[in-house]
Amino acid sequence: MYGDTGRSIVPWPPFRPPAQSPAQRYTLAQTFGVNLRGVIDLLSHHLYSSPRVYVRELLQNAVDAVTARRLLDPAAPARIVVECPERTGDGTLRISDSGVGLTEAEVRTLLSTLGGTSKRDELGFARRDFLGQFGVGLLSCFLVADEVRLVSRSAHGGPAVSWVARGDGTYTVEVDESARAAVGTTVTLVPRRDCDHWTEHDTVAALAEEFGSLLPYEVRVVGGSGHRVVAGGDGLPWARAAGEPVDGHRARLAAYCRETLGFEPFDVVPLEFGAAGLTGAAFVLPAGAHPGGRQSHRVYLKRMLVGTSVEGLLPDWAYFMRCVVDTSALRPTASREALYEDETLLAVRDALGARLRDWLVRLEAAEPDRAGALLAAHHLGIKSLALVDDELLRLAERWLPYETTRGALPLRQFRRTHPTVLYTQDVDEFRQLAPVARAQGIGLVNAGYAYDTDLLRRLAERDGPDTARRVDPRELLAALGRPSAETEIALAAAMAAAATVLDAHDCEPTLRAFDPVSLPGLLVADADGARRRDAADARADADPLWSEMLGQLVDAGSGAAQTLVLNTRNPLVARLAGVSDTALLESAVRALYVHALLQSHRPLRPADTAALTGSFLDLLDRAIGR
Ligand SMILES: Nc1ncnc2c1ncn2[C@@H]1O[C@H](COP(=O)(O)OP(=O)(O)OP(=O)(O)O)[C@@H](O)[C@H]1O
Numbered sequence: 001m002y003g004d005t006g007r008s009i010v011p012w013p014p015f016r017p018p019a020q021s022p023a024q025r026y027t028l029a030q031t032f033g034v035n036l037r038g039v040i041d042l043l044s045h046h047l048y049s050s051p052r053v054y055v056r057e058l059l060q061n062a063v064d065a066v067t068a069r070r071l072l073d074p075a076a077p078a079r080i081v082v083e084c085p086e087r088t089g090d091g092t093l094r095i096s097d098s099g100v101g102l103t104e105a106e107v108r109t110l111l112s113t114l115g116g117t118s119k120r121d122e123l124g125f126a127r128r129d130f131l132g133q134f135g136v137g138l139l140s141c142f143l144v145a146d147e148v149r150l151v152s153r154s155a156h157g158g159p160a161v162s163w164v165a166r167g168d169g170t171y172t173v174e175v176d177e178s179a180r181a182a183v184g185t186t187v188t189l190v191p192r193r194d195c196d197h198w199t200e201h202d203t204v205a206a207l208a209e210e211f212g213s214l215l216p217y218e219v220r221v222v223g224g225s226g227h228r229v230v231a232g233g234d235g236l237p238w239a240r241a242a243g244e245p246v247d248g249h250r251a252r253l254a255a256y257c258r259e260t261l262g263f264e265p266f267d268v269v270p271l272e273f274g275a276a277g278l279t280g281a282a283f284v285l286p287a288g289a290h291p292g293g294r295q296s297h298r299v300y301l302k303r304m305l306v307g308t309s310v311e312g313l314l315p316d317w318a319y320f321m322r323c324v325v326d327t328s329a330l331r332p333t334a335s336r337e338a339l340y341e342d343e344t345l346l347a348v349r350d351a352l353g354a355r356l357r358d359w360l361v362r363l364e365a366a367e368p369d370r371a372g373a374l375l376a377a378h379h380l381g382i383k384s385l386a387l388v389d390d391e392l393l394r395l396a397e398r399w400l401p402y403e404t405t406r407g408a409l410p411l412r413q414f415r416r417t418h419p420t421v422l423y424t425q426d427v428d429e430f431r432q433l434a435p436v437a438r439a440q441g442i443g444l445v446n447a448g449y450a451y452d453t454d455l456l457r458r459l460a461e462r463d464g465p466d467t468a469r470r471v472d473p474r475e476l477l478a479a480l481g482r483p484s485a486e487t488e489i490a491l492a493a494a495m496a497a498a499a500t501v502l503d504a505h506d507c508e509p510t511l512r513a514f515d516p517v518s519l520p521g522l523l524v525a526d527a528d529g530a531r532r533r534d535a536a537d538a539r540a541d542a543d544p545l546w547s548e549m550l551g552q553l554v555d556a557g558s559g560a561a562q563t564l565v566l567n568t569r570n571p572l573v574a575r576l577a578g579v580s581d582t583a584l585l586e587s588a589v590r591a592l593y594v595h596a597l598l599q600s601h602r603p604l605r606p607a608d609t610a611a612l613t614g615s616f617l618d619l620l621d622r623a624i625g626r
Pocket residue numbers: 001057060061062065097099100101102110111116117118119131132133134135136137138139185
């Protein structure tokens with residue numbers, strides 16, 4: 001980990017440029033000089049998010065050392081003991097292991113080189129038996145310590161050796177036969193003055209338990225009067241025991257979820273992906289997950305906790321699942337607090353996504369009611385997946401409720417009475433058209449929420465164009481009944497006033513007799529007309545050339561952009577027949593137009609606002625009396 005070696009205090013690295021001829025000076029490769037204090041500061045203070053990780057790094061080294069020794073001698077002891085200052089009595093924290101230890105030569109190379117590690121093979125790949133791989137973990141001790149001392153005796157023989165390093169980037173190495181009798185290593189931290197609390201027994205025991213509770217070897221954390229054993233259990237808590245019934249296993253996993261993740265799972269899906277050495281479980285949230293929320297999974301790498309809010313393990317659509325997994329193939333980032341986004345992680349994500357999707361499809365077949373409840377609680381994720389997955393599209397069609405003119409219904413059920421699904425693309429349009437459509441017995445679906453329109457389009461792609469189609473408000477108009485000739489004649493004056501008034505709003509009036517009776521008017525926009533209307537607005541502000549081009553567009557179509565459909569069954573509209581005062585008729589029509597516009601939730605333009613104010617004040621004035 002550190003540079004040049006020696007008995008005395010050595011700064012790192014001693015920089016001795018090779019002798020060069022003038023011609024060589026510009027061609028020979030040079031080595032970078034490194035400021036060790038800066039590097040230690042960078043790695044220890046900026047790589048990790050909190051000093052707490054020093055416990056994990058020390059545990060990891062001890063576990064790896066024991067593993068390495070057991071590779072040489074399977075019967076070798078596996079002892080890891082952490083003694084806190086309450087126990088050592090001199091303010092230091094000590095961690096001792098019965099691992100493989102280090103020879104003097106190893107101390108001089110591995111601990112004297114930044115990035116030096118015994119855990120890679122000749123090709124530089126991390127070896128699968130070990131947790132460590134980067135050769136920087138020991139530096140994390142400087143997050144809490146001024147000085148780190150290591151005393152070791154190697155299983156390969158040779159004398160005991162002692163290494164002392166300080167945060168200023170200097171270290172000493174000494175062969176000291178009396179320093180340690182047994183094979184193994186003891187690392188001692190001299191805590192920084194402001195970091196005493198990080199080495200207290202309660203803190204260390206809690207951290208050791210959090211990071212290392214699944215480690216295969218027993219870890220004893222000793223305080224003043226007692227000790228806590230924080231690891232060394234058999235197996236993984238989610239593994240199914242031999243002979244354990246499926247229901248019992250599921251109940252045990254649910255209990256684990258309550259205890260560890262803090263919620264009662266809707267269901268539990270055991271996970272296994274041999275190619276990534278992955279086992280674990282996915283717990284389905286009962287409700288309340290936010291699709292945009294961060295994924296947070298509890299991930300262990302070779303039984304050491306990486307984090308409790310690790311992202312990227314599942315595809316985005318599975319935002320309502322929380323996983324707990326242990327894997328040996330995924331790579332941690334250098335801080336070991338997240339997963340490295342590489343091809344293995346992609347493959348794992350795909351495999352777990354496929355597993356969860358299969359579970360969903362199977363649940364639907366075996367327990368349709370539960371599947372329905374689940375889909376209703378997490379419909380956004382399912383819908384997003386249904387956009388690319390035919391089976392889930394069918395599932396969504398069967399189970400996900402849409403807002404329709406017949407109430408909340410799954411599309412499959414709605415299609416029984418309305419084989420062609422007519423839908424609105426936005427919620428406001430649905431609100432406006434639904435009462436009229438319902439009254440005429442026309443089925444309408446609100447596809448204004450996320451993914452709905454895309455899903456209906458996909459359904460139409462799959463099952464044919466007659467399956468689903470966006471409603472054209474004009475076809476609704478065609479379905480409305482015409483009033484009698486007498487009614488039309490009686491309302492002729494009102495219609496003439498309406499035509500004059502509405503012209504300023506690019507709108508023309510028409511009469512229909514329809515339900516609901518309570519609705520005086522319905523504003524139907526024509527998409528082409530609306531485009532012409534926007535172009536006309538833009539033309540008013542545009543320069544001459546642009547204005548001419550926009551003018552062609554405005555003039556290209558015929559008819560107004562909107563139609564105000566007055567309902568002759570509505571008592572107020574019917575009474576207009578008896579009004580002879582043209583000014584009153586005009587105010588009334590303006591008010592009906594603005595009312596219909598507000599009902600349609602479309603934005604008010606300046607002319608509309610003026611009509612709202614003008615008609616309101618005029619009608620108020622008349623109501624109060626002059
Ligand atoms: N307790 C120990 N017993 C034996 N060797 C150790 C021990 N602690 C550290 N070492 C040696 O020191 C080297 C550097 O340790 P360090 O923790 O800095 O990195 P690492 O464990 O190799 O990788 P990582 O940065 O991923 O933790 C190790 O590779 C190992 O050879």
